[in-house]
Amino acid sequence: MKTLVITGASSGIGLRTAAAFLDLGYEVVNLSRRRCPLDKVTHVNCDLSQPGFMEVIAPVMQPMLERSSEIALIHNASRLTNDSAVETPSNTLRAVLEVNVVAPNSLNYFVIPYMKPGSSILFVASTLAEKAVPGSFCYVTSKHATIGMMRALTQDLAGRGIHTAAVCPGFTDTEMLRQHVPADAMDIVRNMSAFGRLITPDEIADTLVFAARSPVLNGAVIHASLGQVER
Template sequence: MFNLEGKVCVITGGAGSLGMAAARLLHEQGARLALIDLDLPALETVAQAAFGAVPAEVLCLAADVSDETQVRAAIARTVEHFGGIDVLFSNAGNFGTVAPIDDYPTEVFDSVLAVHVRGAFLMSKYAVPHMAKGSSIVFTSSVAATRGDPGVYAYITAKHALTGLMRVLSKDLAPRGIRVNAIAPGPIGNDFQQRVEDGLGAEIGRDGTEFFNEMIPMGRHGTAQEIAASVLYLASAQSGFTTGHLLMADGGMSV
């Protein structure tokens, strides 16, 4: 149903739980993968654990997605190895911190926007020339793109901006038959989310995990595998008439 046989899928943030869950699911559907992360040894270790042995059709690459030279090189290496790109899953992200505006570190704000927004822009800029009609771009946004919470200046701003970038890109690429969408996960049970909840908990003076669970109508965090299923849908031909869409995968948190 979600056949990706032979398709080349580029995934940034490949060493994270969502990146690797998507990698495994897309690979099960026949995709060939270029996995990109900052730390190549860590990426290779995670890939080894996920696949048992890194398959020949999985290419691991190191790149900082906010660095134009490194992005250009990673895309060139992918195209050299596989011949083209069919799916871009721009998933790399960082959280920053939680703090009042007068204490919020400017360098942290800049870093978060660089990874989420500049990173998605650069990955798209250099991948698109190698993508044909029927290709798909998926951004990892967040339920944070629909909210405003005290002190979460960098992350929430970046996710709002990323949704805007997705919508502009979807209009630009629609005549070329390339779809562009974003997923908006709610809280996921992983290390990234735990760091978020620890920071928020310290700011609001209560357990951050309980705080989020109370806001989610389904009463629990999602799993990386559940979010990866949404990525698969948007990457495949099953979403062939869907573009410019922010797919909420948040347990009803945004309702």
């Protein structure tokens, strides 16, 4: 049995990724606060902002992981805040890092011992993992850390047959984008892509499927942005 463990499959990219892996015959386990709307997905209710979340869900996860011949672990959930590097209190930064950086490590710590060769650890990062824009301090910082974590894993997993990669979406049509970008600014955002449109969550899901099946990508940072137009 192949298993996908994914965070944040209640909406957006995570939801479409769960659907894509179901189509391939994977058992899919979603970790988030709201349920994944797909009936076949096993929902494990969890709030990644709570430092002890892993102890709460470990007993539910363990039997599923034990019977998996191959596990794809996808760190997809994240928090996006509007804040400035000049005036953000450290508690705000700490809270974002808890969800975007510390929670993935807690999951890695728990899941890696069950991973057999052929398994993968994938991160949904962002174009903001390798560049910064004004007003996204905590997000930019955490997404850069995501790349660091992925690369460190590549080094420390060497020889175990487990590969890693980070997929960096550009502007993708999800709740997160709509909450972040006012409706009247959406046309500007569309035109920041070389194709003049938003990315669909399915396009990112397909990229994640490809990454999970491609050990040759071990350690890769994969930009999935339709080509952003730099001004």
